[in-house]
Amino acid sequence: DVKVTQSSRYLVKRTGEKVFLECVQDMDHENMFWYRQDPGLGLRLIYFSYDVKMKEKGDIPEGYSVSREKKERFSLILESASTNQTSMYLCASVPLAGGAGELFFGEGSRLTVL
Amino acid sequence: QKEVEQDPGPLSVPEGAIVSLNCTYSNSAFQYFMWYRQYSRKGPELLMYTYSSGNKEDGRFTAQVDKSSKYISLFIRDSQPSDSATYLCAGVLTGFQKLVFGTGTRLLVSP
Numbered sequence: 032d033v034k035v036t037q038s039s040r041y042l043v044k045r046t047g048e049k050v051f052l053e054c055v056q057d058m059d060h061e062n063m064f065w066y067r068q069d070p071g072l073g074l075r076l077i078y079f080s081y082d083v084k085m086k087e088k089g090d091i092p093e094g095y096s097v098s099r100e101k102k103e104r105f106s107l108i109l110e111s112a113s114t115n116q117t118s119m120y121l122c123a124s125v126p127l128a129g130g131a132g133e134l135f136f137g138e139g140s141r142l143t144v145l
Numbered sequence: 146q147k148e149v150e151q152d153p154g155p156l157s158v159p160e161g162a163i164v165s166l167n168c169t170y171s172n173s174a175f176q177y178f179m180w181y182r183q184y185s186r187k188g189p190e191l192l193m194y195t196y197s198s199g200n201k202e203d204g205r206f207t208a209q210v211d212k213s214s215k216y217i218s219l220f221i222r223d224s225q226p227s228d229s230a231t232y233l234c235a236g237v238l239t240g241f242q243k244l245v246f247g248t249g250t251r252l253l254v255s256p
Contacts, residue, residue, distance in 0.1 A: 035188070066246075071153065073248035074189075074233065089243075121188055133179075134244060136188030 034058070037122050037137040044144050050109040052140050054122030061126060063105035064134065065089075065097065068119040077120075080105055112144045148172045149236050151247030160256050164221040168234035168247045171215065175236030179244065180208055180219045183231045192219070192232075224254045 038053040056063065062081050066074040066089075076089030078097040086097050094116060098106045105124075109116055119141050123134040151168045158164055170178075177196045181189035195201045198212045207220040217234055231251045235244040 071248060073149075073151075074235075074244075074246040076243065076245075079243070123188075133191050133194070134189075136181075136190065138188050139186070 035122055035124055035135050035137040037120075037140045039140050040138060042140060042142045044112050044142065046113060046144060048112050048144075050112050050142065050144075052107040052109075052120055052122075052142070054105045054107070054137055055103050056105075056122075056124040056135070057103065058124070058126070058135070059102065060124035060135075061102070062124060063099065064123045064125075065095075065105065065107045066121045066123065067091070068121055068139070074121065077107065109142075112142075114144050116142065117144045118142060146171055147247075148245045149234060149247040151234055151250055153248055153250060155251040155253050157253045157255065158224055160224060160226060160254055162224050162254070164219075164224050164228070164252060164254075166219040166221070166232050166234075166250050166252065168217045169215055170217065170236050172236060172238075172245070173215075174238055175245075176239050177237050178208070178210055178217050179235040179237060180206075181233040181235065181246075183233060183249065185230075189233055194237075221252075224252075226254050226256050228252060229254050 035056045064079040065077040080086045080099040096108045122137045149170045179194045180192040183189040195208045200209045205222045209218045231249040233249045235246045
């Protein structure tokens with residue numbers, strides 16, 4: 032089974048802190064994604080990456096950056112956390128030649144910024 | 146206007162009922178559509194997908210797309226309490242496999 036692992040399930044941070052959210056997938060997928068999920072807004076794409084060291088902005092990249100140094104690992108970085116970044120963050124991966132957009136999601140990282 | 150619209154619910158039904166979950170979309174570039182199920186405190190998992198027109202059946206689940214009215218549906222037959230979850234529809238833009246999600250509909254199936 033494909034596994035997408037998000038290392039931190041629950042985090043509490045203070046405003047202004049730098050936050051790293053880590054995601055690792057074990058199926059050699061080329062594409063990886065970071066979404067945030069908020070009530071009433073659904074899943075919104077923050078960034079995605081289709082190869083090592085490559086990244087593309089999604090719909091809401093402001094306040095975030097990403098890093099993909101290895102194929103299996105995709106990190107989301109909040110340089111200076113703010114309260115409006117309190118959310119559920121979901122990482123996902125899909126093979127480049129995969130079926131119809133079958134994203135495999137991690138369990139999510141719930142971030143609270145105080 | 147959001148590209149994919151979905152009623153947030155909750156939708157409450159008794160066990161055994163037929164459930165209809167619906168989405169509308171505005172982007173004609175979507176080439177196929179996905180339905181994901183998300184249990185509380187878990188990540189979404191793929192239920193099924195359909196191309197831009199037609200039906201697809203998988204066990205108790207049927208996904209339907211009406212391209213002319215830009216309407217997509219998921220039907221669940223003989224609903225079970227274990228079907229209680231949030232159901233997310235998504236349109237897919239091929240290339241980088243970008244999915245655009247609806248907000249999700251919360252379904253509650255009571256025993």
